[in-house]
Amino acid sequence: MLVITNGRIFDPCHGIDQPGELFIKEGKIESVGTGISFPSSAPMIDAKGLIISPGFVDLHCHLREPGFEEEETIASGTQAAAVGGFTTVCCMPNTDPPVDSKSIVNWIKKRASENAVVNVLPIGCITKGRKGKEICDMAELAEAGVVAFSDDGDSVPDSQVMCHAMDYSRDFDLPLIEHCEDKSLTNGGVINEGWVADRLGLKGIPAAAEEIIVARDLALARLTGAKLHIAHVSTRGAVELIQHAKRNGVPVTAEVTPHHLTLTQERIMNMSNGGGQLKYDSDAKVYPPLRTQDDIDALLEGLKEGVIDAIATDHAPHTQAQKKCELELAAFGISGFETAFGSLMGLLHAGKIDLGTLISKLTCEPARVIGRGNDLGTLRVGAMANIVIFDVDREWQVDRPRFVSKGKNTPFDGCWFKGKVLATIVNGEILYQDDSVRVNHE
Amino acid sequence: MTISAVGSDASVQPLSGVSSGVWQHHHVLDLDEFSRGDIENIFKTSNIMRQILDRDVKRVPTLRGKTIVNLFYEPSTRTRASFELAAKTLGAEVLGFDAVRTSVAKGESLVNTLHTLEALGTDVIVVRHPQSGVPYIAAQEVNCSIINAGDGCHAHPTQALLDLYTIWRRIGKLEGLKVVIIGDIKHSRVARSNMWGMSKMGMKVTLSAPSTLLLRDIDQFISQSGMSHVDVVSNLDNAVEGADVVMPLRLQLERQEEGLLPSLREFTLRYQLDGRRLSLANRNVIVLHPGPIHEDIEIASEVAHGSQSLIEQQVTNGVAVRMALLYLITRTKRGDQT
Known part of the structure; x- marks a missing residue:
């Protein structure tokens, strides 16, 4: 049992925004509202001045297990997710071996049941071995419990294979999540193709490399009627393509990452940090690359207008050795769980996004993308008690040595954020709490 | 000139005639x-x-x-x-x-x-x-x-500095001189460092190259970097007009294999610095090249070894x-x- 009192209960998708109490019993939300009854013996969190919202749902993360345990494990990754306010995470299948068979899905589910502190929903591959040649045994993967299919890390390069995968996936009503990258254009690219790449003498990754695959897949989704979800949208052109497709009834959804909403290509030079000395900062090396302010403006507009459905972290932990090397050799990716909310709150305080949009893109909307809108990302009575409590105004500084994630690779190190997750409750249990949060036992 | 004695502690002793009091750099990065x-x-x-x-x-x-x-x-x-x-x-x-x-x-x-x-x-x-x-x-x-x-x-940067020094020694000034850099700008570290150095010294830099060998966002690069006098003229004849210095860059033969050029022949026709093109420049034009040269590709032999070439002085x-x-x-x- 647990009671959260005095907070602002906020579930924008379900029209809830009221002061009151929330009572959790047997892992489920028992009642919500003002003046609800609960046993006086129930442990209590006083959430005065705080917001109580559904726990965040992340459609896109890399837990690295099996195969890359030096980067992250299901245990360390889900603990980091809890710190970030995420109560459900969908893990990408580019592990070793990749998640292309029932036995690996079952292995991950077993590991998660033993080691995970948040809900872990596996994503299966689109093609066997992520090789882009033959489609996986999707029925078997679906039966084993994957929530989507993706070859994330690569696009499915062959249009015919992708077309077959879309057709075949319709039998299971699960989305195909596409990482959009035309490798013939990105090959060897390091950062966004633009003036920073010109200045630094780096090979650029043009926006067109992403947009070509977005356009192709939208055409295939229109052709097949399959559910398509575009991962980590980063360009204005991609937003426009998706907007156009949605207007024409194509069954597409899309996500954007916190870093693509907050950082631009200039970050790789990291000039402000360290006396204006130019750097080649691999912590800002990520695919898709950080783009321009114009792209950010389009992404924010896309969120507001519903072109982009979800904010997903693309949490991609790496070891120090994979990052502390020549920039061209450094791994792509940002360890994102623990900075996602804080960085997004900067957009709120800057007036770039409202709280309702922000929270719905982190909760019910991603849940709907995987067809779980009824039981995830909601404060509905009877749903599992997956809840986050946060303070909109709490200021804190990112200090990566203190990350719970094994991946310390963040471009936000040292940043001051305003807005912090103070407690994360998964299936009724408090799995993360800030030092300032007290649970009062009778 | 004289060199002052070296102390027993082997620390670096000042060379007379050199004022390095204002020098504050620990590195030479760019x-x-x-x-x-x-x-x-x-x-x-x-x-x-x-x-x-x-x-x-x-x-x-x-x-x-x-x-x-x-x-x-x-x-x-x-x-x-x-x-x-x-x-x-x-x-x-x-x-x-x-x-x-x-x-x-x-x-x-x-x-x-x-x-x-x-x-x-x-x-x-x-x-x-x-x-x-x-x-x-x-x-x-x-x-x-x-x-x-x-x-x-x-x-x-050391190549760009020796280029600047060579021009300065020959002409006696840098301010206001027109330099044309020709060829594979996109992949050239020499071009980038010279763009910085020449801009700082008040020189006018013209880049001349096929579009596949130029920078994607060169206008923004120039404006963001505060380089006031850098422009692009893709026709080499027009670019060379009135130049005080011309600098063809080494063309890596891989560029053709990568598909950036249809053929070396076409590149040579459009961008080789030959005697005719050099005659369009100022009468006292000097020719530099960062080396090693591809004779008769980016530069004609007659120019590389001609009286206006300072390629050997660059080395010294x-x-x-x-x-x-x-x-x-x-x-x-x-x-x-x-």
Whole structure:
């Protein structure tokens, strides 16, 4: 049992925004509202001045297990997710071996049941071995419990294979999540193709490399009627393509990452940090690359207008050795769980996004993308008690040595954020709490 | 000129006639960090170094007791020999660390190699690497002075400085001169460093290249970088008109294989610096080339070996400029630099 009192209960998708109490019993939300009854013996969190919202749902993360345990494990990754306010995470299948068979899905589910502190929903591959040649045994993967299919890390390069995968996936009503990258254009690219790449003498990754695959897949989704979800949208052109497709009834959804909403290509030079000395900062090396302010403006507009459905972290932990090397050799990716909310709150305080949009893109909307809108990302009575409590105004500084994630690779190190997750409750249990949060036992 | 005595503690003694009081750089990474005053300081110091190189006995003990490592991850004969000669002429210990064949083959990381060199007591690491940005990583990792001897497509500041010095020695000024840089701008670290250096010295830079060998966002690069007089003229005849200096760049033959050029023949027809095109420039135009040259590809033999070519002087001046830089940076204690 647990009671959260005095907070602002906020579930924008379900029209809830009221002061009151929330009572959790047997892992489920028992009642919500003002003046609800609960046993006086129930442990209590006083959430005065705080917001109580559904726990965040992340459609896109890399837990690295099996195969890359030096980067992250299901245990360390889900603990980091809890710190970030995420109560459900969908893990990408580019592990070793990749998640292309029932036995690996079952292995991950077993590991998660033993080691995970948040809900872990596996994503299966689109093609066997992520090789882009033959489609996986999707029925078997679906039966084993994957929530989507993706070859994330690569696009499915062959249009015919992708077309077959879309057709075949319709039998299971699960989305195909596409990482959009035309490798013939990105090959060897390091950062966004633009003036920073010109200045630094780096090979650029043009926006067109992403947009070509977005356009192709939208055409295939229109052709097949399959559910398509575009991962980590980063360009204005991609937003426009998706907007156009949605207007024409194509069954597409899309996500954007916190870093693509907050950082631009200039970050790789990291000039402000360290006396204006130019750097080649691999912590800002990520695919898709950080783009321009114009792209950010389009992404924010896309969120507001519903072109982009979800904010997903693309949490991609790496070891120090994979990052502390020549920039061209450094791994792509940002360890994102623990900075996602804080960085997004900067957009709120800057007036770039409202709280309702922000929270719905982190909760019910991603849940709907995987067809779980009824039981995830909601404060509905009877749903599992997956809840986050946060303070909109709490200021804190990112200090990566203190990350719970094994991946310390963040471009936000040292940043001051305003807005912090103070407690994360998964299936009724408090799995993360800030030092300032007290649970009062009778 | 005279050289003052070297003390028993083998610390670097001032060369008379050189005022290095305003020099504050611990590294030579690229010319964006240097002011016009810094560059003039390098020129004056290089003049003195040229005098040393013109002697019968080309050796002074100025850097005795200093250790300089040439850390080359990319094959190089000319730049490496130039640095080695510069260091030896100043009396320094020079270690060649041919990373292509030694630790890289064993899989040692860049960062570990740098720390090993620091632990060996190295004062200056001269680094050449096929990937952009490596000298910047080095400067963050170790306390040694770092000299960028060419990083990927990014920068080659000592080459640009010797280019500027060569022009300055010949013409006596840099301000207002028109320079045309021709060819593979996109992949050229020499072009990038010269764009910085020439802009700082008030020169007018015209880039002339096929669009596949130009920079994608060159206008924004120029405006963001505050380079006031850089423009692009794709027709070489038009570009060369009125030029005081022309600098064809080496064309890597891979560019054609990568599909950036339809054929070498077409490139040669459009962008080779030949006698006819050179005649469109100013009467006293000088020709520079960072070398090694591809004769009859980017530059016609008649031009490379003609009376207006300063290609050989560039090589000699390169040693002097590198001596000047070694001298200046070893006089700066870490912490003094800006």
